[in-house]
Amino acid sequence: MKSTILISTFLASSTAAFAVLPQSWKSTLPSIRKDESATRIPTIPESAAMARRILRKESIGTLSTVYNSNPTHPDIEGTPLGLMDYFADCEPTTGNPTLLGMHISSSFRNAAAGSNITLSIRWHPPTSTPYSAMSMPRFALIGQVERIDYTDVFKNAIPLCYGRSHPDAVVWMPGNRIHESFWMRLVVKEIYWLGGFGDRAFIGFIPLNIWQDVTEEDIENIRLPGEEDKEESSLMHKWFDRRFEF
Secondary structure (H helix, E strand, C coil): CHHHHHHHHHHHHHHHHHHCCCHHHHHHHHHCCCCHHHCCCCCHHHHHHHHHHHHHHCCEEEEEEECCCCCCCHHHCCCEEEEEEECECCCCCCCCCEEEEECCCHHHHHHHCCCCEEEEEECCCCCCCCCCHHHCCEEEEEEEEEECCHHHHHHCCHHHHHHHHCHHHHHHCCCCCCCCEEEEEEEEEEEEEECCCCCCCCEEEECHHHHHHCCHHHHHHCCCCCCCCCCCCCHHHHHHHHHHCC
């Protein structure tokens, strides 16, 4: 009897919640499935291009590592740790994000102790239109970190590139008097992509060669939810337009 009451209460509250949604939301929801061209699931190469564009457009993600042995906190050995951190797309020919490492950072201490590292990134659409964050694309780059040598730092203008995305970080770049820091790259080994709701987006691993083969043209031509393009929309753009239209 209690279960029946709970289910009835849930259904009633769900119906009431739907009733207060903006009319534009309610009128669009049923039509999403009717337009097959707007709900075609993107291919893996298209998903890779979207992920690379997000890597280009975003600059803050979550770094996840695993604790090794810790003499002061033995219970946390093997426990994952996820913390917000900065990144930048300063080596676009490789698809390896640039990080600013510090010895005081738990993430980089764990990585130095042998932990793999994952950078999780989500897309924040540039719009004031209400949207469901669960419908937005996000992905995880899994790999290891390595130091960027001075040759590559200068060749790729790493400080300038990183500083454009994070001007506040200039004060703790290598050579500062606050913390000992160093330039790192996350060498991507695996890419897990979650493009949004499963009935209209690819969900799964993107092969590394496809990730690395994405060109500048691919990154420039693909569009993400909420982005505007006055030129004629591609099939992918139409799909996103329809998906994002509330």
